[in-house]
Amino acid sequence: MPAGDPVLDVRDLRMRYGTTDVLDGVTFTARRGEVLTLLGPNGAGKTTTIEILEGFRMRSAGDVRVLGVDPAAGDERWRARLGVVLQSWRDHGKWKVRELLRHLGTYYAAYSAPGITRPWPVDDLVQVVGLTGQADKRVGQLSGGQRRRLDVAIGIVGRPELLFLDEPTVGFDPAARREFHDLVHRLTDVDDTTILLTTHDLDEAEKLADRILILAGGRIIADGSAEQLSRRVAGESEIRWTQGGTRHVHSSADATRFVRELLRQHGDGVTELEVRRSSLEDTYMTLVRDSEAGRATTAAAVFEEAL
Amino acid sequence: MSGIATAARAGLARGGIELRQTLTTGTDLWTYLFPAVLLTGTVFFMRHATVPGTDISLGARTLPSTFGMGLAFSGLMTVATMLVTDREDGTLLRAKAIPNGMSGYLVSKIVLVGGMTLVGFVLQLVPGLVIVEGLHVDVGGWLTLLWLVPLGFVATMPIGAVFGSVIDNPRNMGLIMMPIIGLVAVSGIFYPIGAMPGWLQAVAQVFPIYWLGLGMRSVFLPDALTVAELGHSWRHLETFGVLALWAVLGLALAPVILRRMARRESGSAVAARREKALQRTA
Numbered sequence: 240m241p242a243g244d245p246v247l248d249v250r251d252l253r254m255r256y257g258t259t260d261v262l263d264g265v266t267f268t269a270r271r272g273e274v275l276t277l278l279g280p281n282g283a284g285k286t287t288t289i290e291i292l293e294g295f296r297m298r299s300a301g302d303v304r305v306l307g308v309d310p311a312a313g314d315e316r317w318r319a320r321l322g323v324v325l326q327s328w329r330d331h332g333k334w335k336v337r338e339l340l341r342h343l344g345t346y347y348a349a350y351s352a353p354g355i356t357r358p359w360p361v362d363d364l365v366q367v368v369g370l371t372g373q374a375d376k377r378v379g380q381l382s383g384g385q386r387r388r389l390d391v392a393i394g395i396v397g398r399p400e401l402l403f404l405d406e407p408t409v410g411f412d413p414a415a416r417r418e419f420h421d422l423v424h425r426l427t428d429v430d431d432t433t434i435l436l437t438t439h440d441l442d443e444a445e446k447l448a449d450r451i452l453i454l455a456g457g458r459i460i461a462d463g464s465a466e467q468l469s470r471r472v473a474g475e476s477e478i479r480w481t482q483g484g485t486r487h488v489h490s491s492a493d494a495t496r497f498v499r500e501l502l503r504q505h506g507d508g509v510t511e512l513e514v515r516r517s518s519l520e521d522t523y524m525t526l527v528r529d530s531e532a533g534r535a536t537t538a539a540a541v542f543e544e545a546l
Numbered sequence: 547m548s549g550i551a552t553a554a555r556a557g558l559a560r561g562g563i564e565l566r567q568t569l570t571t572g573t574d575l576w577t578y579l580f581p582a583v584l585l586t587g588t589v590f591f592m593r594h595a596t597v598p599g600t601d602i603s604l605g606a607r608t609l610p611s612t613f614g615m616g617l618a619f620s621g622l623m624t625v626a627t628m629l630v631t632d633r634e635d636g637t638l639l640r641a642k643a644i645p646n647g648m649s650g651y652l653v654s655k656i657v658l659v660g661g662m663t664l665v666g667f668v669l670q671l672v673p674g675l676v677i678v679e680g681l682h683v684d685v686g687g688w689l690t691l692l693w694l695v696p697l698g699f700v701a702t703m704p705i706g707a708v709f710g711s712v713i714d715n716p717r718n719m720g721l722i723m724m725p726i727i728g729l730v731a732v733s734g735i736f737y738p739i740g741a742m743p744g745w746l747q748a749v750a751q752v753f754p755i756y757w758l759g760l761g762m763r764s765v766f767l768p769d770a771l772t773v774a775e776l777g778h779s780w781r782h783l784e785t786f787g788v789l790a791l792w793a794v795l796g797l798a799l800a801p802v803i804l805r806r807m808a809r810r811e812s813g814s815a816v817a818a819r820r821e822k823a824l825q826r827t828a
Contacts, residue, residue: 286814295642295812319645325813328820330637333567342560346644349552393640405813 244307246271246401246433247292252301254287261287263457265301269433269450271400274423276448277437280527283454285437289405292435293323306401319350319357322399322432324407327390332379336370336389337361339378340396347397358396367429368392368422384415391422395432402426404436408443420446441523455526456539469519481511553646554653561657568662578662582669585612590677597738597774602767606680607774610766611735613667614758617695619726620663621702621754622709626722628655629710629807634823636816638808648808660699680767687765690782694761694789701754701789704796711807715822726755735759738774747776754792757785 247269254262261284269275277285290296291303294310294317303310308317331339344358351357359367365374368388373381381389387407394402404423408416420443426432438444444451445465453461453468461468476494480487482505491497494514501509526542568574589605597607632638632651641647675681683691709722732746733739733756739747750756763771764780772778 290812290814293643293812315645318643321643323643323813325636325639325643326817328635328816330632330635330640333571334563338563342556342563343640343644345556345559346552346646346650349548350645397644 245269245304246273246306247275247435248302248304249288249292250302252288252291252303253299254284254291254296255299260457262291262298262301265454265457265459267452267459267462269435271433272427272431274427274434274447274449275436276444276451277435277454278441278444278451278523279437279439279454281439283439284457285439285454286405288454289403289435289437293321293403294318316350319347319397320352320400322394322397322402324390324394324402324404326405326409327378327386329379332377334378335375336378336381337365337374339389340364340392343393344396350397355398355400357398359398364392364396367425384411384418387411387415387419388422391426395426398430399432401433401435404434406437406439408438408440416443423447439527441520453523453526453542455542458539460539460543465519475517477515477517479511479513479515480509482508486511550646550649553649556646557650557653558657560650560654561661564654564658565661565665568658569665578666578669581616581666582673585609585670586673586677589674593678597771600771600773602680602771603678605678607763607767607771608736609670609674609678609681610762611759613670613766614698614760614762615730615733615735615755616666616670617663617698617762618702618755618758620659620666621699622706622726623719623723624659624662625655625703625706626710626713627716627719628659629707630713630716630719633710633714633807633811634716634816634819636820639811639813639816642808642811652804656699656703659703663699682768683765690761690765693786694758694765697786697789697793698754698758698761701792701796704800705792707800708796708803711803714819717826729753729755733759739776740774751776751788754789757788761785 245268247267249268250266252262252265253260265284265288267275277288279285287296291298292305292310294305294313297311305313306317306320308314310317334342341361344361347357362371362374365371368391370385370388370392373385378386378389391404391407394404407423408419411419423434423436424447427434436447448465450462450464451468452459461471463471475490475492478489478491478494478497478501480501489497494516498512498514522542526539529537568578589609592605592608593603595604596602597604629638638648638651641651713719713721729750731737732742733750733753734742735755739750739756742750760775760780761782763775764782764785769780772780775781
């Protein structure tokens with residue numbers, strides 16, 4: 240794959256179950272080293288998308304290239320360049336952490352490439368994910384958070400060029416979630432790995448992603464950095480001020496104009512002025528609420544209009 | 547080194563590690579010892595009864611048959627159970643997510659089940675040879691074991707893998723367990739097949755359990771005991787033939803079914819099973 244080619248190139252991806260279109264023309268690309276978040280309400284098709292890209296699920300239509308290869312026809316050499324972080328449950332409970340990672344690493348030994356020595360040396364890997372103290376423990380004795388770090392270690396043991404994480408922090412308490420975010424940041428620092436992760440949590444997407452793709456109604460309805468998306472969200476802003484000892488609140492689509500007028504009329508009588516633009520979060524929450532109420536397509540259209 | 551060679555080596559290593567784990571985990575040790583204890587106890591109490599018309603003890607006659615049954619159980623049940631549980635807990639999906647992981651996984655299961663069967667076999671054989679009089683193995687017997695045991699594996703393991711691929715829920719393992727126990731009952735393991743009605747004899751002779759029991763008896767019992775067998779012979783040729791047929795059938799069927807099963811594995815499939823299992827326990 241030439242250096243300039245996208246790591247992920249998805250065009251008009253469609254997935255149909257019976258008569259329902261779960262994915263209805265998904266299109267996006269990812270460059271080398273990018274951290275991409277696929278954000279969307281539950282049932283938006285995030286998992287379906289990621290499973291198609293992983294080569295675990297056959298698509299109905301569309302052109303998909305993952306590391307330059309169609310995942311439906313990906314061979315073992317292609318597989319060796321990918322990492323998939325799976326949600327562990329109770330598998331490999333009798334294995335010791337170091338033993339399992341060393342064993343899984345041996346599968347990658349035949350697939351080293353120029354500049355990438357596979358697999359990742361076990362002791363380094365254990366250290367990167369912060370499991371040095373548990374390296375000789377049985378997997379079944381790890382805490383929930385430790386198991387998730389092991390999941391990540393298993394996902395990256397082959398030094399993937401592209402890493403998939405599907406809803407990696409579901410069921411985490413805030414501390415575990417934060418710890419996990421730190422780990423993802425560390426990964427992107429260590430290697431030039433491209434990461435695609437899915438989440439339904441905007442906050443998480445903003446923390447982790449270089450670029451957010453919002454998936455709703457079977458399509459990508461927004462694509463950009465958190466900042467770009469925030470700026471594009473229009474909608475009503477809320478203006479609060481105090482005048483003559485009373486607190487006032489007003490909503491306006493054009494806050495600047497309203498404030499200019501307010502100050503022109505009342506001048507120094509206006510104090511404690513606050514302008515709050517409706518945030519990406521507000522708009523996204525509306526999308527989520529409407530989608531969960533079964534109005535996914537309309538909700539997506541409304542959201543798109545707001546951008 | 548090519549990917550396939552790596553997978554074969556990794557599979558062997560994995561099987562070895564997992565076999566060692568069964569020998570260092572309490573519950574696994576118990577599953578090894580329990581049948582051995584049960585069997586040795588049973589045979590011990592049967593030591594004064596004899597096979598009608600001979601002076602061979604009933605225990606001596608039963609023990610080899612149960613070796614055959616044990617082999618069939620390992621091949622059919624152990625493999626099926628492992629596949630079903632490994633699919634439910636995501637072990638198989640992990641294998642699918644790494645290069646040549648599925649090949650490695652299959653190699654490891656063959657090593658693991660083979661090893662477990664051997665350990666179980668030895669644990670039953672040694673006390674059996676000590677306690678039970680009348681068991682003896684000559685050179686011909688050892689040679690028979692050399693083809694019978696591997697062939698028994700090849701005849702049962704692929705079929706077990708097919709069962710394990712078709713069944714989606716560990717709670718449904720009984721669907722396989724019941725017919726197999728039924729087959730054991732009519733296969734002359736505990737009760738001579740000669741006393742069964744003709745049609746049951748015919749049914750038993752279609753399946754590998756009867757032939758594995760017969761083969762084992764031919765190894766450990768004196769030839770005089772052929773009087774208690776159908777056709778008054780150990781019927782090695784037929785044993786080989788029927789087991790080979792099952793082997794061919796299984797080897798033709800298993801790759802197709804396994805591939806189909808593996809193709810369907812994905813994160814969401816495992817998540818759905820986990821959801822179901824958690825609902826059951828809640």
